[in-house]
Amino acid sequence: MSEANEWEWAHASRPHPGESDCGDEVWSFVDAEAGELLLAVIDGLGHGAKARQAALACRESFEQSAQAGSREPTQLLRTAHEAIRSSRGVAASLLRLTRTEIVFAGIGNVACATTHEAFRPFPRDGILGYRFRAIHPHAAPRQPMWLALFTDGLPALNLERFLHEPVSQIPEKMLQTATPSTDDQAVAVVRIV
Numbered sequence: 001m002s003e004a005n006e007w008e009w010a011h012a013s014r015p016h017p018g019e020s021d022c023g024d025e026v027w028s029f030v031d032a033e034a035g036e037l038l039l040a041v042i043d044g045l046g047h048g049a050k051a052r053q054a055a056l057a058c059r060e061s062f063e064q065s066a067q068a069g070s071r072e073p074t075q076l077l078r079t080a081h082e083a084i085r086s087s088r089g090v091a092a093s094l095l096r097l098t099r100t101e102i103v104f105a106g107i108g109n110v111a112c113a114t115t116h117e118a119f120r121p122f123p124r125d126g127i128l129g130y131r132f133r134a135i136h137p138h139a140a141p142r143q144p145m146w147l148a149l150f151t152d153g154l155p156a157l158n159l160e161r162f163l164h165e166p167v168s169q170i171p172e173k174m175l176q177t178a179t180p181s182t183d184d185q186a187v188a189v190v191r192i193v
Helices: 049-067 073-083 167-177
Strands: 007-014 024-031 036-044 090-097 101-107 111-114 138-141 145-150 185-192
Touching: 007 024, 007 036, 007 167, 024 049, 024 185, 036 049, 036 073, 036 145, 036 185, 049 073, 049 090, 073 090, 073 101, 090 111, 090 145, 090 185, 167 185
Parallel strands: none
Antiparallel strands: 007 185, 024 036, 036 090, 090 101, 101 138, 111 145, 145 185
């Protein structure tokens, strides 16, 4: 849990079978004083070392932007798009959780599953670093719920199936029970209280 006991989250990832480099990354930034969490799942195109390089470059862009005070998901994605143009590109979805709202924005095939009927966000088509389309973030008032951000290496998730588990164990259990993949895999799970 965060210092303010407002959320708890965990993540897990694994590389493509037979590879040691994982091109799927998770990034987070916590501002405990502001009661804010930024969380991203990044999928470097393909797999292996070049996918990992692209994902790490995107992650570094997110970190630099957040440290500089940029916290809006659409702006973080725009800045990362420019920063990683020389890479093979990534798909990425970003979640911003504040004391009053939840905001989701994404480009590419990193999906979001939730337990709240009124908040069902989805990413836009595109590739960060290559083709960037206008982003329309999904926002909702903050309320208790569970969310999972996950890469296309995982099939559609039945998030409710795992809610009886401790948050710290859910992402790894999701990977263990997933259909064997021909891609890298990453998942981040958040419980908002």
